[in-house]
Amino acid sequence: LSSIRSKKEKLQLPLDIYMNLFDTIVLPVLLYGSEVWGYEDSEQLEIFFRTFLKNTMKLNKQTPNCMVYGESGRKSLYIKIRLRMINFWIKIVTGDEHKLVFHFYKLLRKMHDDNYYTSPWIGKMEEIFNTCDMQNVWLNPLNFNTEWIKKEISL
Structure with missing residues (x-):
């Protein structure tokens, strides 16, 4: 600098x-x-x-x-930072199901949903969507157009 x-x-x-x-x-x-x-x-x-x-x-x-x-x-x-997190989340949930990151996300998400373990990152993502009043996107990410999500959340 x-x-x-x-x-x-x-x-x-x-x-x-x-x-x-x-x-x-x-x-x-x-x-x-x-x-x-x-x-x-x-x-x-x-x-x-x-x-x-x-x-x-x-x-x-x-x-x-x-x-x-x-x-x-x-x-x-x-x-x-939050926008970058959301874009990364979108890449994961809409990405190739054969990638390791996709499987880890699914595992962490299942553990989170079952209240077995909450990853700080998963918890923050849920908080971001809840704060934006987009709980449905968090619950059913594949039912939404990713461009719409980016547009709605972008400030």
């Missing part, structure tokens, strides 16, 4: 190009594997992201977060 910042100052890059550099260089590193670990607390990433936005836009540290996101036109990393 510091090398990007020094390039910005040296080349006097406009804000949109600097943000684009962040999106293409730093953000993929921050969100790497978030499809799997996304159920964990991501507050440290959010703080880093908001600090970057505040510093970039030369805002006071006490500027409310909603204003930072609104002025920058950015969404919280929390939302990006």
